[in-house]
Amino acid sequence: MTPTLTALGGGFRAEIQQIRRSRLLIVLTIAEAVTFLVLVSIFGLTGNHVPTAVVDRDGGKLSHQWAQEMAATYHTYGIRYMDARSAQEALSEGDVAAILWIPRGFSQHMAQHTMIRIHFVVDNVNADLTNEVELGISPAARAFGVANRFPGIRVVTAEKDVVRHEVGFIPYLVVSALALTTFVVAGTLAASAVAREFETRTLAYLKLSPTHPLVPLAGRLLATGAVSAVAVAVATLLVVVSYGVTPLHPAELAAGLLLCVVIFSCIGAGLGTLVRRTLPLSALIFGLALAFYLDSGSLEPARFYGNGLWVVAHTSPVYYAVGILQEAVHGIQVTPETIGINFAALIGWAVLAAGAAWLGLRRAVTA
Amino acid sequence: MITRAAWALRHTWTLAAHDVGQWRRAPWAIAAALIPPAALALLLYILTFNLGHQPIALVQEGHGRYSNHIAGIFQAQAGDIYSLITTDRASATRLLDSQQVAAVVVIPRNFDAAVARCPALQPDQIIHDYTYARSGCPAARIQVTLDNANANFAGEIRRALSETVAFFDAPDIVTPVSESQLDMSDLNPYRVNVMTALTRANTVDYIHYAVIPCLVLLILSVGVTGTALLCARDIERGTARHLALAPVSPVVLIAGRLLGGVLVSLVVIVPTLAITTLTGLIAPPAGHWPALALVFLATAVCAAGLGAVVGATMRGSRAVSMAAAVICTYLFFLGGGFTTVQFLPTWLRQVTTFVPIRYAIDGLRQSLFYPGLYGFGADMRVLLGTAIVAVVVGGVVVRRAWSR
Numbered sequence: 001m002t003p004t005l006t007a008l009g010g011g012f013r014a015e016i017q018q019i020r021r022s023r024l025l026i027v028l029t030i031a032e033a034v035t036f037l038v039l040v041s042i043f044g045l046t047g048n049h050v051p052t053a054v055v056d057r058d059g060g061k062l063s064h065q066w067a068q069e070m071a072a073t074y075h076t077y078g079i080r081y082m083d084a085r086s087a088q089e090a091l092s093e094g095d096v097a098a099i100l101w102i103p104r105g106f107s108q109h110m111a112q113h114t115m116i117r118i119h120f121v122v123d124n125v126n127a128d129l130t131n132e133v134e135l136g137i138s139p140a141a142r143a144f145g146v147a148n149r150f151p152g153i154r155v156v157t158a159e160k161d162v163v164r165h166e167v168g169f170i171p172y173l174v175v176s177a178l179a180l181t182t183f184v185v186a187g188t189l190a191a192s193a194v195a196r197e198f199e200t201r202t203l204a205y206l207k208l209s210p211t212h213p214l215v216p217l218a219g220r221l222l223a224t225g226a227v228s229a230v231a232v233a234v235a236t237l238l239v240v241v242s243y244g245v246t247p248l249h250p251a252e253l254a255a256g257l258l259l260c261v262v263i264f265s266c267i268g269a270g271l272g273t274l275v276r277r278t279l280p281l282s283a284l285i286f287g288l289a290l291a292f293y294l295d296s297g298s299l300e301p302a303r304f305y306g307n308g309l310w311v312v313a314h315t316s317p318v319y320y321a322v323g324i325l326q327e328a329v330h331g332i333q334v335t336p337e338t339i340g341i342n343f344a345a346l347i348g349w350a351v352l353a354a355g356a357a358w359l360g361l362r363r364a365v366t367a
Numbered sequence: 368m369i370t371r372a373a374w375a376l377r378h379t380w381t382l383a384a385h386d387v388g389q390w391r392r393a394p395w396a397i398a399a400a401l402i403p404p405a406a407l408a409l410l411l412y413i414l415t416f417n418l419g420h421q422p423i424a425l426v427q428e429g430h431g432r433y434s435n436h437i438a439g440i441f442q443a444q445a446g447d448i449y450s451l452i453t454t455d456r457a458s459a460t461r462l463l464d465s466q467q468v469a470a471v472v473v474i475p476r477n478f479d480a481a482v483a484r485c486p487a488l489q490p491d492q493i494i495h496d497y498t499y500a501r502s503g504c505p506a507a508r509i510q511v512t513l514d515n516a517n518a519n520f521a522g523e524i525r526r527a528l529s530e531t532v533a534f535f536d537a538p539d540i541v542t543p544v545s546e547s548q549l550d551m552s553d554l555n556p557y558r559v560n561v562m563t564a565l566t567r568a569n570t571v572d573y574i575h576y577a578v579i580p581c582l583v584l585l586i587l588s589v590g591v592t593g594t595a596l597l598c599a600r601d602i603e604r605g606t607a608r609h610l611a612l613a614p615v616s617p618v619v620l621i622a623g624r625l626l627g628g629v630l631v632s633l634v635v636i637v638p639t640l641a642i643t644t645l646t647g648l649i650a651p652p653a654g655h656w657p658a659l660a661l662v663f664l665a666t667a668v669c670a671a672g673l674g675a676v677v678g679a680t681m682r683g684s685r686a687v688s689m690a691a692a693v694i695c696t697y698l699f700f701l702g703g704g705f706t707t708v709q710f711l712p713t714w715l716r717q718v719t720t721f722v723p724i725r726y727a728i729d730g731l732r733q734s735l736f737y738p739g740l741y742g743f744g745a746d747m748r749v750l751l752g753t754a755i756v757a758v759v760v761g762g763v764v765v766r767r768a769w770s771r
Contacts, residue, residue, distance in 0.1 A: 024681065028689040035693055039700055045711055048519070074522035074529075078712075091566065095716070097709040100561075110558060117560050120541075124565040126576035129707050135448065137561050138540045139529035145557040152556030154485045155437065155535045157528055158508040161515045162463070169519035192685070275395075282689045283399040286696075287406035294410050300520045303466035304422055332516050336465045 007211040011219020015193055019227055029188050030231055032286060033181040037235065040177045040298070041243075044170040049078035050133050053087035053096040060107025062148075067102070069144045076136030091123055098122045098133045113150065167330045171245045175329045176298035179321035180289050181235045182260040186228035187268035187285045193220045194272030194361070195281055203365060213365045214358065217269075225265045232257050245329060252328035252339075259346045260321050266353035267317075273360040292318040297326075301334040317349040378615050379623040386597050386627025387634060393596070399688045400592035401585075401635070403696065408581035411705070412574065421524050423449045424459035424468040431479030437509070437535050438474060444534070448527040463514060470524050473510040481507030533557070571736040579649060579735060580704040580728045582639065586663055587698060587724065589635045590670025591677060592691040594628030598678025598765055599687040611769040620769075621675075621762040628671030629664075636663055651735050658734040658743060665750040666727045672757025679761075679768035698724040723753035 019026060054067045071079040082090065082099075090096040101119040109116040120137065124130040145153050194217065197203045206213035236257065239245050247253045268285070275281060295309055296302060296318035303310045313319040323335035323342040335342060390396065423445075427438045438453075445451035452459075452468060459471040485506055511528060515521035533540060537555035541563060601607040610620055640663075643649045651659055677694065681687050699705065702724030708716055719725050730746040 022683075022686075024686050025683075025689070028686060028693060031693050032689065035696055039696070039705070042700055042706060042711070042715070044519070045706075045715065048522075048710070049712070050710055051713070074526040075518070076522075076526065094709055095713075113558055115555065115558050115560060117562055120561050120563045122563055122565055123709065124567045124570040125707055125709055126571045126573050128573040128576070129709060130565065130570050134541060134563060135526060135530055137563075138533040139526050141537075141540045141557040141559050141561070142529055142533040144559075150556050150558065152554070153536055154482045154506050154556075155532050156506045156508055157511050157532055159511045159513055159525070161513050161521075163515045166515045166521060167517045169517055172517040172519070277395045278685045279688055280395040280399040280402070282685070283402040283692050286692055287402040290403075290406040290410045294413055301466050301469075301514070301516055304469050304520070306422075307467075326516075334466075334516055 004211045004215055007209055007215040008219040008222070011216035012223045013219075014216070015220035015223035016227075018193075018196075019189075019223070025192075026227070026231075029185055029282070030234075032188070032282065033184045033231065033235060034238070036177045036180050036184065036289065036293075037174055037238065040173040040293075041170055044173045048075040048169070050076060050098065050129065050136075051080060051096045052077040052133065053080050053082045053090055053099045054102065055082060055084050055087050055099060056102045057084075057104045058102050058106035062107035062110045063102045065147070066106070066110075066140070066144050067100075069147065070100070070136070070140040073136055073140045073143055076132060076139075091121065094123070096123075097125070097129055110148070163332055165331075167332060171243055172300075172326070172330070173298065174239050174243050175245065175325050176293075176296070176322045178232070178236060178239060178257065179260055179296070179318050179325055180293055180298070182228070182232050182257055182321075183264045183267075183292060183318065184285055184289050185231045185235075186225065186261045186264035187271065187288075188282050189224035189228055190221055190265040190268030191272035191275070191281045191285065192268075192278050193217075193224050194269045195276055195278045198272075198276035198364070199278055207365065214361055217361060221265055221269055224268075225261050228261050228265065229258065232261060247329045248331045249328045253325060255343075256321060256324035256328055256346070259343075259350055260317070263317050263346065263350045263353050266350065266357040269357040270353065270360050273357070273364050292316050295319070297322045297334050303336060317346060317353075320345040320349070375616065375619045378619045379626055382620060382623025383626035383630055386624065387630050389597065389600075390593050390627075390631045391634075396592065396596050396684075396688070399692070400589045403692055404581050404585040404588050407584060407699075407705070408578055411577045411581065420446075420448070420450050421469040421520055421527070422452065422467065423524065423528075424452045424454050424462050424471045426454060426456045426459050426471060426473040428456070428476045429474050429478035433479045433482040433507070434474050437478075437532075440531055440534050441472070444527075444531050448530065449524065463512060466514065469514050469520065470528070471512045472528065473512075475508070475510060478507050478509075568738055569736070571732070575648075575736065576707075576732065577705070580699075580731060582636065582643075582663075583666055583702075583724060583727050583731055584695060584699045584704060585639060586632045586636045586666050587670045588691070588695045590628055590632035590667050591674040591695055592688055593631035594625065594671045594674025594761075595678035595681075595687045595691050596684055597624065597627060598675055598768070599681065599684055602679070602682070602768055603684065607769040617766050617769075618762075621765055624765060625668075625671045625675060625758055625761060628674050629667045632667035632670055633663075636667070649735055652738055655734045655740070658740055659731070661747060662727055662730045662734060662750070665747065665754050666724070668754040669723060669727075669750065669757045672754065672759075672761035675761030675765045676757075679764045698722060699728075701725070702728050704728055723750055726750045726753075 056063050056067065067079055070077045080096065087099045091099055099121045103116065106116055122130055122133050146156060206216055209216060271281065271284065295313045296316055297313065302313040302319060320342040323337065324339060326332050326334045327339050425441050427434060441451060456473065462468040463471050509532060513521055513524060537557050539555060539560060540557055541561045601610065677690055678687055681690055701719050701722045703719060708719055726746040726749040730743055730750065733740055733743050
């Protein structure tokens with residue numbers, strides 16, 4: 001028992017020393033992880049609040065109300081009041097994506113309930129933006145008509161929400177991104193620790209150790225796991241402080257993230273054994289993280305993507321992790337599976353990944 | 368003079384060809400450069416296909432004229448702004464509980480009666496004072512149960528449903544300017560007709576708009592990673608000292624290294640362009656090929672200069688490849704590669720004006736998607752200016768690193 005523990009501790013200390021000597025790599029690994037948080041935030045900013053100039057030539061109470069309804073309609077428009085010349089300049093320079101011209105006499109027409117034409121100029125940069133800005137107009141007109149109880153409006157909607165406290169898009173995205181951050185940090189550090197043994201050909205020396213040669217390697221992986229846990233804790237703190245996201249169930253969040261560290265360290269060890277080169281590992285893990293990001297419910301519940309992608313999502317641990325993290329932080333269920341099933345699946349993944357990494361490494365060591 | 372210039376060019380070319388050969392013999396370095404753009408292109412491609420069409424269950428309990436009419440509107444708009452499953456109330460509830468749909472819309476049994484109680488607007492109905500606000504009759508209610516897990520897609524569903532419901536009373540709230548001869552429809556109870564005009568001759572579909580800029584990321588990633596690794600390897604192996612002692616002008620050596628970086632990018636981008644053109648993925652307007660070539664060449668030169676700075680200032684191939692990946696990702700995202708810059712808030716758009724890759728992406732989109740080259744000259748001025756700065760700074764940093 002003692003030689004095993006000594007070998008384990010030795011591996012742990014050796015890896016910590018290695019990490020301390022390569023601070024730049026740690027900084028870059030964390031930068032790569034934070035990149036995810038930043039990128040999903042940028043992504044979250046798109047599709048909402050399209051900068052739209054309103055040239056109000058009427059200046060009345062009702063024209064102002066119309067613009068306010070536009071601003072309030074499902075986060076579609078970011079309204080900016082401008083004069084005609086500034087609006088045209090802003091449109092040509094790409095500062096606004098559309099101009100709404102409210103004509104003189106608008107308020108009078110609305111008060112008298114007579115038809116009026118409004119001109120709306122859209123910079124059709126691409127189909128997505130054009131659809132977004134055009135789709136917002138009818139709801140804005142409807143909201144205005146319903147608010148003023150215009151006659152002739154024969155249908156309205158009565159909405160009942162499943163979730164009591166609706167979560168903002170960016171708070172939703174950054175919580176999902178924590179799972180991917182964990183994947184990038186834990187995966188890269190563990191994969192590098194293993195691949196380095198192959199690259200520097202030190203694996204042969206491990207065979208001479210008085211214990212099983214995998215024990216010192218396990219010690220190294222424990223060290224990368226510990227460092228990853230600290231890095232993920234920092235990222236979580238960053239999310240809490242910068243984005244004002246307070247977890248409803250902190251213990252559940254910590255347990256979910258720790259499980260992720262274990263799983264992704266094991267996956268990283270497996271990747272390191274497969275690739276055996278440190279150079280392409282970070283790119284490979286970054287690429288894999290993007291694939292996980294796609295199909296893990298990071299943007300919205302994965303089931304809404306359709307059954308095909310949802311079934312594929314089950315092959316990724318990030319899917320279960322996102323389910324746990326969203327429940328722990330926001331208290332919302334984003335997978336049809338319960339939180340217990342998600343935890344069981346993650347534990348299963350941890351056992352599977354550890355077993356696969358162990359087998360892969362044993363094969364490599366005995367080869 | 369001419370002989371000396373020819374010698375210099377020959378040396379430059381020799382070093383550049385040697386660098387390309389070294390790059391070709393490093394499959395892992397190639398993988399490190401290719402994986403991020405390939406993964407991102409795939410991500411964007413699948414995201415554009417699968418997002419934005421929220422699944423909705425429609426339960427039609429009323430079967431009169433009005434119920435059938437609004438159900439028909441839902442069916443007609445399905446596919447464009449949501450996907451629709453028509454079912455009964457119990458199944459719809461099960462679908463909502465198992466997250467197979469994001470919302471359940473019920474047209475109730477009393478829908479027809481409720482609509483009939485509330486008369487449509489008459490063509491000559493004009494109200495002369497604002498007291499009508501209290502005279503509106505209670506409208507028929509479409510019941511919506513919404514899984515509002517996050518505000519973004521919940522907002523999209525609400526907006527889509529609002530659009531559909533508005534269409535019931537007024538199909539012509541929004542009309543293109545080209546249809547200005549049409550009747551403004553006195554039956555529209557919202558009393559506005561919004562005439563939309565588009566500023567560009569054609570509207571690019573989002574898949575092309577989002578995925579094609581990955582070519583810029585590809586050239587950037589290969590150029591930065593390739594040049595950086597070549598520079599880092601020279602320093603790691605000590606061959607940088609040999610280069611510094613070579614009886615060749617440092618300018619020639621540095622030009623050779625940077626040319627090698629540019630050639631490495633071109634070795635990857637030329638076949639990629641050939642494949643995308645042959646498969647019809649890109650089809651620039653006639654006469655835009657030189658503009659396209661200029662965008663790629665200027666980006667490759669920028670990438671080589673930036674790669675030289677990264678490779679000469681950082682130690683170790685791994686650190687260099689990681690730094691290159693992070694830098695390229697930020698430049699691409701902040702340059703509008705993953706987003707539509709017009710959507711971003713003002714402060715972030717101001718940040719993007721300092722990102723040279725934005726001009727490469729804008730130039731690429733302009734030369735590929737639009738008939739004219741409006742703004743292309745300005746984009747190229749910034750990009751070429753950045754390329755010159757990158758080459759000068761990269762050259763100085765590499766020369767210093769060789770002398771250490």
